Amino acid sequence: xxxxxxxxVNGLVVGxxxxxxxxxxxMVYGILGLINFAHGEVLMIxxxxxxxxxxxxxxxxxxxxxxxxxxxxxxVAVPVCMTLGFLMERLxxxxxxxxxxxxxxxxxxxxxxxxxxxAMILWGRNYHTFPQLIPTTPLEPVxxxxxxxxxITIVVVSALMMAGLLVLVNRTRLGRAMRATAENHRVASxxxxxxxxxxxxTFVIGAGLAAVAGVMFASNYGIAHYAMGFLPGLxxxxxxxxxxxxxxxxxxxxxxxxGLVESLGAGYIEHLSFGFLNSSYQDIFAFIILGLVxxxxxxxxxxxxxxxxx
Amino acid sequence: xxxxxxxxxxxxxxxxxxALADVSLTIRQGEVYGLIGPNGAGKTTFFNVxxxxxxxxxxxxxxxxxxxxxxxxxxxxxxxxxxxxxxxRLFRELSALENVMCGHHxxxxxxxxxxxxxSRQAREEERLTTERAFELLxxxxxxxxxxxxxxxxxxxxxxxxxxxxxxxxxxxLLALDEPAAGMNATETGRLKSLIEQIRHDGVTVLLIEHxxxxxxxLCDRVAVLDFxxxxxxxxxxxxxxxxxxxxxxxxxGKHGH
Amino acid sequence: MNDLVASIPFxxxxxxxxxxxxxxxxIILAPILAGYFGRTWxxxxxxxxxxxxxxxGLNLVVGFAGLLDLGYIAFYAVGAYTWAFLASPHFELHWxxxxxxxxxxxxxxxxxxxxxxxxxxLRGDYLAIVTLGFGEIVRIFLNNLNYPxxxxxGPQGINGLDPLVLFGWDLSRTLRxxxxxxxxxxxxxxxxxxxxxxxxxxxxxxxxxxxxxAWAAMRDDELAAKAIGIxxxxxxxxxxxLGATFGGVAGGLFGAFQGFVSPESFSLMESIAVxxxxxxxxxxxIVGVIVGALAxxxxxxxxxxxxxPLQQTLFGHVIxxxxxxxxxxxxxxxxxxxxxxxxGLVPAQARYSRPxxxxxxxx
Numbered sequence: 001x002x003x004x005x006x007x008x009v010n011g012l013v014v015g016x017x018x019x020x021x022x023x024x025x026x027m028v029y030g031i032l033g034l035i036n037f038a039h040g041e042v043l044m045i046x047x048x049x050x051x052x053x054x055x056x057x058x059x060x061x062x063x064x065x066x067x068x069x070x071x072x073x074x075x076v077a078v079p080v081c082m083t084l085g086f087l088m089e090r091l092x093x094x095x096x097x098x099x100x101x102x103x104x105x106x107x108x109x110x111x112x113x114x115x116x117x118x119a120m121i122l123w124g125r126n127y128h129t130f131p132q133l134i135p136t137t138p139l140e141p142v143x144x145x146x147x148x149x150x151x152i153t154i155v156v157v158s159a160l161m162m163a164g165l166l167v168l169v170n171r172t173r174l175g176r177a178m179r180a181t182a183e184n185h186r187v188a189s190x191x192x193x194x195x196x197x198x199x200x201x202t203f204v205i206g207a208g209l210a211a212v213a214g215v216m217f218a219s220n221y222g223i224a225h226y227a228m229g230f231l232p233g234l235x236x237x238x239x240x241x242x243x244x245x246x247x248x249x250x251x252x253x254x255x256x257x258x259g260l261v262e263s264l265g266a267g268y269i270e271h272l273s274f275g276f277l278n279s280s281y282q283d284i285f286a287f288i289i290l291g292l293v294x295x296x297x298x299x300x301x302x303x304x305x306x307x308x309x310x
Numbered sequence: 311x312x313x314x315x316x317x318x319x320x321x322x323x324x325x326x327x328x329a330l331a332d333v334s335l336t337i338r339q340g341e342v343y344g345l346i347g348p349n350g351a352g353k354t355t356f357f358n359v360x361x362x363x364x365x366x367x368x369x370x371x372x373x374x375x376x377x378x379x380x381x382x383x384x385x386x387x388x389x390x391x392x393x394x395x396x397x398x399r400l401f402r403e404l405s406a407l408e409n410v411m412c413g414h415h416x417x418x419x420x421x422x423x424x425x426x427x428x429s430r431q432a433r434e435e436e437r438l439t440t441e442r443a444f445e446l447l448x449x450x451x452x453x454x455x456x457x458x459x460x461x462x463x464x465x466x467x468x469x470x471x472x473x474x475x476x477x478x479x480x481x482x483l484l485a486l487d488e489p490a491a492g493m494n495a496t497e498t499g500r501l502k503s504l505i506e507q508i509r510h511d512g513v514t515v516l517l518i519e520h521x522x523x524x525x526x527x528l529c530d531r532v533a534v535l536d537f538x539x540x541x542x543x544x545x546x547x548x549x550x551x552x553x554x555x556x557x558x559x560x561x562x563g564k565h566g567h
Numbered sequence: 568m569n570d571l572v573a574s575i576p577f578x579x580x581x582x583x584x585x586x587x588x589x590x591x592x593x594i595i596l597a598p599i600l601a602g603y604f605g606r607t608w609x610x611x612x613x614x615x616x617x618x619x620x621x622x623x624g625l626n627l628v629v630g631f632a633g634l635l636d637l638g639y640i641a642f643y644a645v646g647a648y649t650w651a652f653l654a655s656p657h658f659e660l661h662w663x664x665x666x667x668x669x670x671x672x673x674x675x676x677x678x679x680x681x682x683x684x685x686x687x688x689l690r691g692d693y694l695a696i697v698t699l700g701f702g703e704i705v706r707i708f709l710n711n712l713n714y715p716x717x718x719x720x721g722p723q724g725i726n727g728l729d730p731l732v733l734f735g736w737d738l739s740r741t742l743r744x745x746x747x748x749x750x751x752x753x754x755x756x757x758x759x760x761x762x763x764x765x766x767x768x769x770x771x772x773x774x775x776x777x778x779x780x781a782w783a784a785m786r787d788d789e790l791a792a793k794a795i796g797i798x799x800x801x802x803x804x805x806x807x808x809l810g811a812t813f814g815g816v817a818g819g820l821f822g823a824f825q826g827f828v829s830p831e832s833f834s835l836m837e838s839i840a841v842x843x844x845x846x847x848x849x850x851x852x853i854v855g856v857i858v859g860a861l862a863x864x865x866x867x868x869x870x871x872x873x874x875x876p877l878q879q880t881l882f883g884h885v886i887x888x889x890x891x892x893x894x895x896x897x898x899x900x901x902x903x904x905x906x907x908x909x910x911g912l913v914p915a916q917a918r919y920s921r922p923x924x925x926x927x928x929x930x
Contacts, residue, residue: 035692095906101691102635103905106846109637109839110901117894121887230835234703237696280711287700294693295685361794387796399791401784411777412784416796418777422805425776426769436776479796 002144007267008260013151013220015259016158020213021236022243022251023165024206030182030246030305031202032097037108038088039210040233041115042081046211047130047218047228048123050077054131066133070215078211084115085207089200112230119226127225130218154216161209162252168205169248178202182246182305231283235262238290244300253301261285311338314374314514315360315391315483321368322352322359322538329355330538332368337483342505342515344529344546346522348558352538353518354396357487361393362386374482387416392481394472396488396518402461406452406471409460410443413478446474450504466497473504477513484508485516490524502528526550534558598756608868609752615864616759617821622844622860623766623853624813629842630851631779632806633786634687635695637838638702642811644709644833645678646671646818648719651828654729657720661729668819675815676808683807687800702838709830724829731758731823739826755824762820766813767853773809774853782806783851836894843897846904849911858913863900867893 021043028036050073057069064072092111096104134153138146169175180188181198189195217232218224239258243250265272266282293300315337322330330352337343345353358364360371362383371378379385392413401409418439424432447453450470455463463471469489476484486505490498498521505528509515519525525532526546533543536558542549549555601608621643628636649671653662686697713721730739738758742749773779781802784792793799822828840863848859871889878885887895904911 033692035696092902092906099905099909102629102633103909105635105692105695106842107902107905109842110898110905113836113839113894114898114902117891117898120891120894234696234699241693276715278711278714281707284704284707287704290700291686291697294689294697298689298693363790363794383793384796384798387794392796393794395791395794399788399794401787401791403787404780404783408780408783412780412792412797413795415777415781415784420777422773422778422809425772425778428772432776439777475795 003267004264005143005145007263009145009147009151011260011263012256013154013259014263015239015256016155017213017217017220017255018232018236018239018259019252019255020158020161020209020216021232022239022255023162023248024210025237026240026243026245026248026251027178027202027206029240031178031199032093032104033101034093034104035108035237036088036093036203036206037105037233038112038115039206040229040231040236041112041119042084042207042210042229043214043217043232044119044224044226044229045084045115046077046081046214047224048119048128048226049080049211050074050215051128051130051218051224052123053077054133069131070133074212074215077215078208081207081211081214082204085203085210086200089203094196094199112233116226116230123226125226127223130222130224132219132222134219136220136222150216150219154220157212157216161212165205165209166248174198174201235286238286238293241290242293242300244302244304246305247300247302250300250302250304257301258286258289261289311341313337314339315516316372317356317360317369318372319369320356320359320366320371322355322364322366328538330359330366333535333538333540334369335533335540335543337514337516338531339482339514340509340512341530342509342517342528344525344532345516345518345535346520346525346532347535351535351558353535354487355538356535357393357485357518360386360485361391384416387479387481390480390482391485392476392479392483393485394469394476394487394489396491398465398468398472400460400468400472400475403459405457405459406447406463407440407443407456409471410446410474410478411439413475414439414442414480417478417480443474443478446477447471449477449507450474451500466493466500469493469501470504473508477508481513483514483516485518487518488520489517490519490521498524594760598753602753606750606752609750609756611864611868613752613755613759613824615861616756616763617817617824618841618844618864619763619857619860620759620766620813620817620820621841622848622856623763623770624810624817625841626810626845626851626853626856627770627773627813628806628810629845630849630856631774631782631786632803633691633782634803634806635691635698635842636807636810637695637699637835637842638682638705639698639810639814639841640833640835640838641702641705642675642678642814643818643821643837644705644828644830645675645811646815646820647822647828647832648709648725648818649674649815650819650822651725651728654823655725656727657725664731664733664823668816671819672812672815675811675818679808679811680804683804687803687807699835699838702833702835706830706833706835709833719830722830724827724831726827728822728826728828730826731755731820733758759820759824762816763857767857771853778802778805786851839901840893840897843901847900847911849913852911852913855911855913859911862912863897867896870896 021039024039025036028034053073053076054069057064057072088111092107093104096107134150136148136150138148169178177188177193177198178201180191180193181195185195235258236255239254240251241254242258243252243254262282262285265285266279269277269279269281313336317333317335320330320333333356345356347353355364359366362379362381362385365381373389373391378389401412404412418435420432420435444453444456447456450473452467452470455467460468460471473486473489490501493501502524505515517525517529529546531544532546532549534541534549534555541554541558542552598609598612601612625636625639628634628639650667652658653660653667653670682698682701686694689697709719710722712719730737732738738754739751741751742754781792781797784797785799785802789799844859844863845856847863848857849855867889870892874887874892875885875889878887
């Protein structure tokens with residue numbers, strides 16, 4: 001029972017990070033019909049930029065408190081990632097908006113590998129220790145469940161950011177323009193929406209969320225390296241599909257569900273497979289869920305909302 | 311007169327919208343049968359249901375005495391029904407000849423093994439396919455463009471190529487979805503004689519068309535659809551006088567304002 | 568062959584005979600030329616041929632049928648591990664090549680069908696991600712199936728694979744003809760060359776057949792292809808399983824040539840590398856794919872030999888190691904090709920039929 005509760009808590013924590021990344025995928029897919037393969041790499045760049053910033057801070061302002069350090073690191077990482085998101089769209093994807101469907105996807109794969117390589121050049125191949133600014137020692141167990149301050153922070157920050165995004169999309173002019181563009185580019189532009197700017201803004205917002213997710217991810221595991229974005233990226237995409245791609249609520253739900261399934265699956269896989277498989281197979285759950293959802297319910301749990309790319 | 315195709319109470323709904331309701335009609339062998347009606351009357355939906363692109367909720371089609379498979383386009387083509395599209399859908403990157411050769415796919419058998427080993431049958435079949443495709447291009451009058459990539463053909467020639475490609479499937483029934491759309495008077499005239507030639511050569515034609523003059527001059531019998539229902543079916547001269555048809559076309563009564 | 572030669576730039580159309588014999592001579596003499604620069608380069612040539620096999624197989628799927636498969640390397644893995652299981656000390660089995668190669672190809676084809684059957688009705692981009700997931704699942708299993716029963720020997724991989732033995736003739740040993748010696752790397756080169764030539768002929772035959780046309784039609788307009796009677800599902804499945812078959816054969820040859828297999832060789836990076844070769848050379852074009860495979864096997868090696876010493880002279884230490892250079896090159900090749908030359912270096916020709924017949928009948 002304790003194990004079950006513990007796995008649920010862990011699942012919720014990881015799931016909220018997936019949800020945050022999934023939002024970036026789902027917004028871009030909703031508006032362009034493009035799987036931005038490089039989105040996971042934005043997360044990685046976010047984490048490594050934050051790490052770099054913390055290193056600099058250590059030297060120039062060693063007396064800063066951990067929260068201030070974290071705030072400054074985020075203050076650097078988020079704009080860097082936003083710029084990256086903007087450049088990606090402006091330099092690569094925009095040119096391919098009317099190309100055959102495979103071309104943007106292949107380009108996105110290329111961008112993803114390019115970013116990984118660049119990160120490898122800048123930060124090397126090694127795993128870096130990410131400073132634990134928020135304590136990772138578990139608090140007093142509540143009914144046998146251990147939870148760490150960093151985990152609480154992750155859930156709270158994710159919830160706040162998602163709430164913020166929902167307000168932005170549903171209550172503001174920008175949000176309305178984004179929804180209109182997602183519905184139909186041509187009609188939106190006839191209604192006076194600057195479609196290019198809106199698409200750019202979508203990439204920027206998604207990248208900002210990914211940057212925050214990256215910093216939280218690295219804080220949680222205490223590690224950052226050049227390939228750290230790939231798996232969470234893929235899993236977040238799975239989450240987006242699971243919830244119904246193009247659907248913001250779906251991405252959040254999908255992220256949480258995926259986190260739970262993965263965490264519970266990892267905890268119980270040995271029992272389920274009669275000792276044949278162990279927790280090193282944890283990563284295949286996401287792929288299996290992805291396959292099953294796409295085959296049996298391709299519109300996801302909450303239904304998809306995708307631009308008709310007229 | 312022998313019945314070629316019979317639609318029996320065909321119905322198709324999209325969500326709450328009824329696109330076709332209990333449509334029954336009979337197409338006789340060797341005739342040109344017109345299907346007309348205002349925009350949104352369900353003509354193209356009828357085509358899509360007939361050719362297996364959609365599965366109907368009610369009813370069935372009987373073709374040459376046996377029921378047509380539903381929702382399996384390639385089996386419908388195999389049974390002997392070929393179609394063209396309202397908005398031309400050619401294989402744009404392939405040459406005209408190749409487009410027609412693709413149409414012959416269903417009438418050829420060569421399997422992977424035969425092709426890899428270049429068996430005599432496979433080679434013979436390929437030769438016949440090429441020959442037949444060239445004949446068909448000649449038949450519709452665009453043989454000089456055999457080598458031209460489909461997307462570079464003129465609009466009228468693309469229409470003709472699409473018909474040639476459909477004929478390559480060796481159909482007993484050729485279903486044409488607004489073949490004269492966007493054509494000028496000369497082109498329409500040439501299209502008319504092509505359709506007459508096709509009928510003369512033993513292929514029954516089902517025609518959706520807006521051009522009333524073309525329909526009246528070409529069709530042996532005409533059915534009129536309105537709001538997914540068949541409101542008339544007879545020889546053109548009679549249908550033209552039918553009050554329900556006139557009101558449907560003039561937008562009277564139930565069309566609102 | 569004529570079609571292939573004709574697409575050689577400049578020379579192909581003007582002097583077909585020169586182009587043909589020149590190319591042929593170059594192909595046959597290539598390892599000897601490469602040998603002047605050292606044995607490594609013959610080895611690179613051998614690998615280039617293996618990559619050609621892989622790229623030709625992937626091209627069936629991506630180029631001909633228009634299905635983006637990001638897990639293609641899994642079929643390569645199936646072939647390689649089939650060889651490892653049946654011809655190595657791992658299970659104490661030493662089956663002959665004539666049994667293993669078809670089995671490996673068959674298993675790969677089966678894997679292709681098992682994967683393809685449920686996923687081939689997905690939209691193109693979803694298909695890409697699901698195949699990527701499949702590739703990763705295969706790799707995860709290879710990495711972990713050493714427990715509780717040791718099947719794959721986990722991340723260490725399997726060593727001591729039997730070399731290629733044709734009619735009792737061991738390709739891994741230097742061939743002695745009197746005083747004349749031919750090193751194993753040459754032998755592998757000519758054997759792989761035969762395999763690639765065979766693959767080119769078979770794939771070319773497919774391309775100009777009713778099946779190749781059906782693929783092209785489907786890639787152009789799936790709905791129209793259905794409407795003229797092409798069973799698109801069956802055709803996709805066929806492309807998938809045939810592509811997988813080539814991957815399986817290449818995998819078996821790779822295992823035998825390399826002498827060991829480990830999951831590391833079958834990472835997503837390798838899938839992407841093969842895809843880049845196809846994209847770089849020209850999707851749907853056999854010559855293009857061959858050029859792509861050749862270029863993208865050689866360029867990283869050349870960089871390795873040029874850029875590394877250059878960096879040492881310039882900066883005193885190596886900033887960009889060869890593996891990074893290779894990734895950089897592949898990523899840039901993919902992006903730049905898609906943005907500026909989406910048809911590839913050698914674009915696919917529109918015509919799959921025989922020009923001769925047309926020339927005769929044209930008025």
